[in-house]
Amino acid sequence: MITQTSWKDSFVKKRLEKQLPNEIPLFPKRQCVSLVIVREFDSTAVLTTEGQTLDVELVRCGRKNKDLISRVLLQKRKQIAPERRTGRAFNRDLGWGEKCAYMEQMCGKCPDCLIYGFAATSGEGAQRSRVWTDSGFAIRSYEAMQRSITLNAISDTTRGGISGSAFAEREHIRPQVFFPTIETAVDVTPSEFMYILRNILATTRYGAESNRQGFVQNHVVAMLFSRGEVLSNLALTQGVYDRLLERKGENLNEFPLERSEVVEAVLDVLHEEARESYLPVEICAGEELQALLASVRDLWRSEEANEEWLRELENDHRAYLEKLSK
Amino acid sequence: MIELEDFLFFSSMEKGKVAETAPLLHNYALAYAMSWAVSPYYHEHQAPEYERHLQPLNHEGIYIFPASPVEVTHRLMQYNTTPEPFLMTRAQSLGYPNWGFIKCIRPGSRFETYALSYNPLSFPSRIRLGKWMSQARLEVEEVDPERGKGKHCPAMINVQDLPKIPTYFTSMYNVLPTRLVMGAEWENEVEGYWVGEVFLPEAVFWWR
Numbered sequence: 001m002i003t004q005t006s007w008k009d010s011f012v013k014k015r016l017e018k019q020l021p022n023e024i025p026l027f028p029k030r031q032c033v034s035l036v037i038v039r040e041f042d043s044t045a046v047l048t049t050e051g052q053t054l055d056v057e058l059v060r061c062g063r064k065n066k067d068l069i070s071r072v073l074l075q076k077r078k079q080i081a082p083e084r085r086t087g088r089a090f091n092r093d094l095g096w097g098e099k100c101a102y103m104e105q106m107c108g109k110c111p112d113c114l115i116y117g118f119a120a121t122s123g124e125g126a127q128r129s130r131v132w133t134d135s136g137f138a139i140r141s142y143e144a145m146q147r148s149i150t151l152n153a154i155s156d157t158t159r160g161g162i163s164g165s166a167f168a169e170r171e172h173i174r175p176q177v178f179f180p181t182i183e184t185a186v187d188v189t190p191s192e193f194m195y196i197l198r199n200i201l202a203t204t205r206y207g208a209e210s211n212r213q214g215f216v217q218n219h220v221v222a223m224l225f226s227r228g229e230v231l232s233n234l235a236l237t238q239g240v241y242d243r244l245l246e247r248k249g250e251n252l253n254e255f256p257l258e259r260s261e262v263v264e265a266v267l268d269v270l271h272e273e274a275r276e277s278y279l280p281v282e283i284c285a286g287e288e289l290q291a292l293l294a295s296v297r298d299l300w301r302s303e304e305a306n307e308e309w310l311r312e313l314e315n316d317h318r319a320y321l322e323k324l325s326k
Numbered sequence: 327m328i329e330l331e332d333f334l335f336f337s338s339m340e341k342g343k344v345a346e347t348a349p350l351l352h353n354y355a356l357a358y359a360m361s362w363a364v365s366p367y368y369h370e371h372q373a374p375e376y377e378r379h380l381q382p383l384n385h386e387g388i389y390i391f392p393a394s395p396v397e398v399t400h401r402l403m404q405y406n407t408t409p410e411p412f413l414m415t416r417a418q419s420l421g422y423p424n425w426g427f428i429k430c431i432r433p434g435s436r437f438e439t440y441a442l443s444y445n446p447l448s449f450p451s452r453i454r455l456g457k458w459m460s461q462a463r464l465e466v467e468e469v470d471p472e473r474g475k476g477k478h479c480p481a482m483i484n485v486q487d488l489p490k491i492p493t494y495f496t497s498m499y500n501v502l503p504t505r506l507v508m509g510a511e512w513e514n515e516v517e518g519y520w521v522g523e524v525f526l527p528e529a530v531f532w533w534r
Binding site for chain 1: 331332333361364365366367368369370371372401403404405407409410424432433434450451452454458459460461463
């Protein structure tokens, strides 16, 4: 069976259009779509800002269980930076923003600059980010998921123990560690949302030395449609912890977690938060979400639909830049 | 009450490679965070427009004081940014920091503030603050302040917003855009509001 895929008639576009603006506004309107992502580490990873020790923070276990716990952190900038880089590699492939360089000069015109924001490094002008994130917190305690790995670089000669050989120890997280996180896209157009989604789904490595480790699977487990934010990553992790503790008791810290349990707990927390929220929240999960992701897959696999989407993205940005120059 | 749910950073002082976050939330920042004042997504010139953005709030009779720390702990962290090319070279610096330390405020830290309004005010349940747009949770309690006079204010106040500058104070925070003081004391009684035992002076955005 041959199915005609087009961006205009795709399920995902139709769903997004209900909530998102069709042009980029000059001022915030707070039309939000939050992507709830369970980030699962498949290999060891180094999540650190200090070099040898993992980034850890002392916080409350859960919201019901108020004991203190040390949690490994996935800093917000360590989530967004690799995803932006994925997007920028894609842009270069398309011939967009070729002159746009971090640390030197941001062009202010490519999707990366306009969606995630930029500050002028020369001249004037700055665009605020329309993607909101938080630091991610692991579910279980630091002790349960940490391992020190020794690095021992031996020199190639027969002489040992001379300077030039390296010997050090670094803390890693073990594989199968989960970080429940939320990324909220604010006032983006449907085509821009697809760009953000693509970056999330196509990024596979996070943390230090990420050409060798830090492999991550980003599982999109829900999308929240609302006029504001529903909850933070810390609150989400704490809610998940409460539920897993209820189900598994003290065993929680002994064995690696199972993804389906984590996802179930995340959805539970989201439904509870949505019920308590003052503003209405629509949750897209389960079958609806699977249908939506299937439509995304079809879209990116079809050359024509892909081009159609990118044309729209280009037009959205051209229209915005014209509005700015008036 | 404002409780942080992530690390909060804004640069109040820069000492060499360390950028520090002062234990306070500026009231102009709060006005933007609550979406009472609105700023555009794109800034053509990097110059603030506090007066223009905050003046409408004065007309509506809305004011928020800077938030004082209730329980604040800091943490030092390192950042370093790498450029994108495969070949990493060390070119001349742009004067744009790519490595250094940040002293930020930990999640779980709490602040307290007061907002004044003639009409009932609506608050979001979560706001975003600082350079990293970090999430914070809000707990709001409605109180009925009494008009009155007083000489001493224990809360954090913004000197720029006061009709009468205090004579003494216990601590001053020399931050941008305006200075904040705590434990202010006036020689003569000034107009203001009493919230229980706490006296708050009359204040308006951008008075001076």
